[in-house]
Amino acid sequence: MDDVELGELWKQYNQKIERADILNLQSWVLHLQTFEYLQTEKVRSRLNAVSRWKKWMIALGLLWVFFLVFLIVHSMAWSKVFFVVSLAAILGFNIYAIIVYIYHTVLISEIDNSESLIDVQEKTARLKASTLQATRILFLQAPFYATFTWNFQWMRESPGSFWLIAFPVALLLAIGAVWLYRNIHPRNSDKKWFKLLFSGREWTSVIKALDYLKEIDEYKKGQ
Amino acid sequence: MTFSIFLRIIKGMAPISNEPDLLALILENKGIILKICHLYCPDKHAREDLTQEIIYQLWRSAKNYKREYRFSTWMYRVALNVAISFYREGKRGKNALPLSPFHLEIEDDPADDAVHNQRLAWLQGCIRELKEFDRAVILLYFEEKSYKEIAEVLGLSETNVATKISRIKERLRQCILNH
Numbered sequence: 001m002d003d004v005e006l007g008e009l010w011k012q013y014n015q016k017i018e019r020a021d022i023l024n025l026q027s028w029v030l031h032l033q034t035f036e037y038l039q040t041e042k043v044r045s046r047l048n049a050v051s052r053w054k055k056w057m058i059a060l061g062l063l064w065v066f067f068l069v070f071l072i073v074h075s076m077a078w079s080k081v082f083f084v085v086s087l088a089a090i091l092g093f094n095i096y097a098i099i100v101y102i103y104h105t106v107l108i109s110e111i112d113n114s115e116s117l118i119d120v121q122e123k124t125a126r127l128k129a130s131t132l133q134a135t136r137i138l139f140l141q142a143p144f145y146a147t148f149t150w151n152f153q154w155m156r157e158s159p160g161s162f163w164l165i166a167f168p169v170a171l172l173l174a175i176g177a178v179w180l181y182r183n184i185h186p187r188n189s190d191k192k193w194f195k196l197l198f199s200g201r202e203w204t205s206v207i208k209a210l211d212y213l214k215e216i217d218e219y220k221k222g223q
Numbered sequence: 224m225t226f227s228i229f230l231r232i233i234k235g236m237a238p239i240s241n242e243p244d245l246l247a248l249i250l251e252n253k254g255i256i257l258k259i260c261h262l263y264c265p266d267k268h269a270r271e272d273l274t275q276e277i278i279y280q281l282w283r284s285a286k287n288y289k290r291e292y293r294f295s296t297w298m299y300r301v302a303l304n305v306a307i308s309f310y311r312e313g314k315r316g317k318n319a320l321p322l323s324p325f326h327l328e329i330e331d332d333p334a335d336d337a338v339h340n341q342r343l344a345w346l347q348g349c350i351r352e353l354k355e356f357d358r359a360v361i362l363l364y365f366e367e368k369s370y371k372e373i374a375e376v377l378g379l380s381e382t383n384v385a386t387k388i389s390r391i392k393e394r395l396r397q398c399i400l401n402h
Binding site (some may be wrong): 009017114115116117118119121212219220 | 254255258261280283284287288290297300301303304305307308311342343346347354356361365375376377378379383386387392395396399
């Protein structure tokens, strides 16, 4: 089968498609013309689901931030310095994550389907995978959940339980958080620990996006 | 004439009542939508969804149309992007996939003979076995687009496109001959 024969077959295939679907398509276009279509729930960008999920996360994050601010404002005392500093650190990480999410939501709304296929698909996949970026930042707050119970009285009165239990726990959490921050990266998406950590249903689209990014990269290289 | 109307729309010179002119342009190039929908969506109901989505996204992206591209090139870009995203999201007809990839779901025309229909079904099946970007490349190649234009739609170099086309054609040939 040569090129001409292949091309001829394609032309016949096209004619068949056009004969079959032309009326349907015409009716959809006319339907759009009445603008009813634009108001139906059916019309949604594929990325809207990602955007909606991110908006929910922003709303929940803001509530959490307000709660933390409330606690900090009402705990301003030297005796509660560990509590306040820990909460302030947690607050900082959460505000950063919210800003990242807002930035992503804006980027999603700016995706332009008339750009080249590789650009749009890469941008879309990168945005989906970007949830990982916020997650690795949020892991950094972990040790502060162990330090907010610290106080000088505890250190003075029960140095054993503080230095042998509380301090090592916080240290381990800090080491773990920094390790996760450095290693939660698309390059490790094939590793067993990575798959275990992100095995829930909510992570499926993120993992798929990471695989897709690799596919796109290989395609660009001509493989 | 319709092209100039479209340009007025995207330049914001035309009021919203002129949007039907954009729709007229889409209708003029409706073949593009039909081919892309068939290539990425085997299920008839999902294909209707995809058709609607493409038309809607064309309408939505009209403001981003750049004059240096032909209308059909721009339309290929938008429609292919929407179809690939749709395909990746798994909305490719989960409920009613055809019995085999070589089942031609377009209703048979009594004027066509069985052998002819079978060859078309093989072509359809073989193209659907390709990866999503390769399908776009071969569609544009069959539509007699230049390598430059294909490279612009895909966002690849012309050399890369040429290599891919020759590989895809060989795979298609082998696939059709094997049936």
